[in-house]
Amino acid sequence: MTTDSSDPIPRRRRRWPRVLALGVAVLVLSASGVGWWFYERLDGNIRTDTRTAHELRKYEAERPVSVVRDAQNILLIGSDNRGGEGNGKYGRDTGTQRSDTTILLHLQAGGRSATAVSIPRDLMVDIPACDRPGGKPAQARFAQFNWAFETGGAACTIRTVEKLTGIRVDHHVIVDFNGFKRLVNAVGGVEMCLKEPVDDDDAHLKLPAGRQVLHGEQALGYVRARYSIGDGSDTERIGRQQEFMSSLVKKVQNNGVLLNPAKLYPVLNAATSSLTTDPGLDSLKDLYALVRGLRDIPREKIRFLTIPRQPYAYNKNRDELVQPDADRLFRQLRLDRPVPVSHAVTASTSGVPKTAGLGSYQGTTAARGICE
Numbered sequence: 268m269t270t271d272s273s274d275p276i277p278r279r280r281r282r283w284p285r286v287l288a289l290g291v292a293v294l295v296l297s298a299s300g301v302g303w304w305f306y307e308r309l310d311g312n313i314r315t316d317t318r319t320a321h322e323l324r325k326y327e328a329e330r331p332v333s334v335v336r337d338a339q340n341i342l343l344i345g346s347d348n349r350g351g352e353g354n355g356k357y358g359r360d361t362g363t364q365r366s367d368t369t370i371l372l373h374l375q376a377g378g379r380s381a382t383a384v385s386i387p388r389d390l391m392v393d394i395p396a397c398d399r400p401g402g403k404p405a406q407a408r409f410a411q412f413n414w415a416f417e418t419g420g421a422a423c424t425i426r427t428v429e430k431l432t433g434i435r436v437d438h439h440v441i442v443d444f445n446g447f448k449r450l451v452n453a454v455g456g457v458e459m460c461l462k463e464p465v466d467d468d469d470a471h472l473k474l475p476a477g478r479q480v481l482h483g484e485q486a487l488g489y490v491r492a493r494y495s496i497g498d499g500s501d502t503e504r505i506g507r508q509q510e511f512m513s514s515l516v517k518k519v520q521n522n523g524v525l526l527n528p529a530k531l532y533p534v535l536n537a538a539t540s541s542l543t544t545d546p547g548l549d550s551l552k553d554l555y556a557l558v559r560g561l562r563d564i565p566r567e568k569i570r571f572l573t574i575p576r577q578p579y580a581y582n583k584n585r586d587e588l589v590q591p592d593a594d595r596l597f598r599q600l601r602l603d604r605p606v607p608v609s610h611a612v613t614a615s616t617s618g619v620p621k622t623a624g625l626g627s628y629q630g631t632t633a634a635r636g637i638c639e
Contacts, residue, residue, distance in 0.1 A: 305532060306551060312539035315549040319439065322398060322422035329395075330426070333435045335603035337376040341548075341557075342425055342439040343383075344369050344416065345447065367491065368508060369412070371428060371436075373600045378560045380568040382606050383512070384596070385505045388413035390586040391579050392431050397423035411585065432597040438548045446541020447490075448483030453537035454524060456480040457514050459489065467492045486511070502576065502586070509571035516569060520562075570608045 323330070345368035369386045390412040397405050397419030405418045415427040425436045442450075451457055458480050465474040472488030474481075481489055490508045493501065524530045539551065548554060561569075575592035579585035599606050 309532075309535050309539045310551040312536065312542075313549050313551070313554070314543040316421060316439070316441065316543050316545055318400075319421040319425070320546055322419070323425065325398075326395075326426060331429055331433050331435045331601075333437070334601055335376055338603040339374040339437050340434050340600070341372045341374070342369065342421075342428060342436045343372055344421060344424060344439060344441045346416070346441055346443045367413075368505075369416075369424065369428075371432070371434070371600075373434075373603075374560065375605075376603055378563050380570070380605065381561060381564050382570045382572070382600065383509075384600070385509060385571070385573045386412055386428065386431075387501050387505060387574065387576055387586045389501050389584065390574065390576060390588070392427055394418065394423065394427050395430055397426065432600070434597060434601050438545050440548065441543040442541050444487060446537070448487050449537035449541055450534065451481070451486040451515070452483040453533040454515065454518050454522070456482040457486060457511060457518055459511060459514060463496075465489070465492060465496055467494075467496070469494075481511075502573065505573050509573070513569075513571055517566065520566060570606065572606070572608055 367388065369388070371384045371386065373382045373384070375381070388411065391409060392412045392415075394408055394410055394412075394415045396407040397415070399405055399419060405423075408414075412427065415423045421439050421441060425439060428434070429436055458478065460478045461474055461476050464476050465472055467473075467488065470488040470492040472485065472492055474485065474489070490504075490511050492507075493504045496503065496507070518524075519534070522530065524534055535551075539554070542554075544554075548557070575589035575596065576586040577589050579587045596606065598604075
C-alpha cells in the first residue's frame with residue numbers, strides 16, 4: 268500500500284521544525300530588542316561633562332604628559348552638592364559645591380593592579396588660576412584642596428591634582444550623594460564592623476557597635492561621619508572610606524555581580540544614573556571596558572591608600588604632605604611601578620591607619636576587609 272503524499276500527518280511532522288525555528292527566531296529577536304533597550308537606557312543615563320574638556324584644552328600646554336602607554340589615571344570626585352533631589356537634608360544649598368571625597372585611581376598597564384589614592388580635602392595645596400563656572404577668572408592661591416572644586420569645578424580640581432602630583436589625569440568621574448546611596452542599595456548593602464557605636468546628628472547616623480550591613484542612607488552617613496568617630500580627623504574618615512570601598516569591591520566580586528546579568532543591570536543602572544564623566548568615558552561601552560579590566564585584577568592587587576600627610580605646621584586642622592614620601596609615591600604612579608602597601612595600623616577607635624610608614628604606604632586591599 269502506498270502512502271498518499273497529501274497525508275496530513277507527515278505535513279504536521281515537517282511543520283514542527285519550522286515552527287520551532289520560528290519560535291527561536293522570535294525569542295532571539297525579542298531578547299535582542301530587550302538587550303538593546305537596556306543598553307540605550309543605561310547609555311542614556313550617563314551625563315557628559317563637556318565644560319571640563321573645554322577648559323582643560325585651554326591649559327593643555329601646562330599639563331603633564333602621559334609617561335607609560337596603556338596605563339590610566341582616573342580622578343573620582345564625590346561631590347557634596349546639596350542642590351540635587353534628596354540632597355538638601357545634608358545641608359543648605361548655597362549655590363556652590365566642594366569635593367567631599369577625591370580619589371586618584373591608577374590602573375597599571377596590562378591590568379596588573381589598581382591603586383586608589385585618597386586626597387584629603389583639608390590638604391593645603393597650590394590651586395592654579397582657574398575659570399569659575401560663570402567665566403570669571405579666579406586667581407591662583409594656596410588653600411585647602413577641596414576649594415579647587417568650589418572655585419572651578421572638575422577642571423580646576425584636575426589641574427590642581429596634576430600640579431600636585433605631576434601625573435596626567437586621563438579621565439574623571441563625578442558622583443553625588445544620591446548616586447552613592449543607589450549604588451550601595453543595588454549591591455544589597457555592604458558589610459562593615461564598627462568597633463564602637465556611632466551617634467552623629469550631622470551625618471544622620473545612629474548605629475550600634477559590631478558587624479552589620481549598611482544600606483544606602485546608613486552607608487552614606489558612615490563614610491561622611493567625621494567628628495563623632497575616632498579623633499575627628501579627615502584622615503581617619505578617609506581610612507573608613509577606604510575600608511568601605513574595599514568591602515564594596517569584595518561584595519561585588521564575591522557575589523558574581525559582574526558575571527550575572529540579573530544582578531549586574533541594577534548595579535549598572537544605579538551607577539550610570541549617578542555619573543557625570545568626561546567625553547572619553549560617557550558611554551556604556553567605555554565604562555564596560557573599564558569595569559572588565561578591573562574584574563580581571565586580583566583582589567590583593569587592588570589597593571586603597573592615602574597621600575602621605577601630617578598636620579599642617581600653621582594650622583593643626585589642615586594637612587600638608589610628608590616628604591619625600593609623597594613625591595616617591597607620585598613618581599611610582601607616574602612611571603606605572605608597583606606601590607608597596609603596609610597594613611600595620613596604630614591604635615585608634617576606627618582601626619584605620621594614622622600615618623604613612625617610610626618605604627611603604629599604609630592602606631588596605633580589596634582582599635582585606637574590616638570584618639575579616
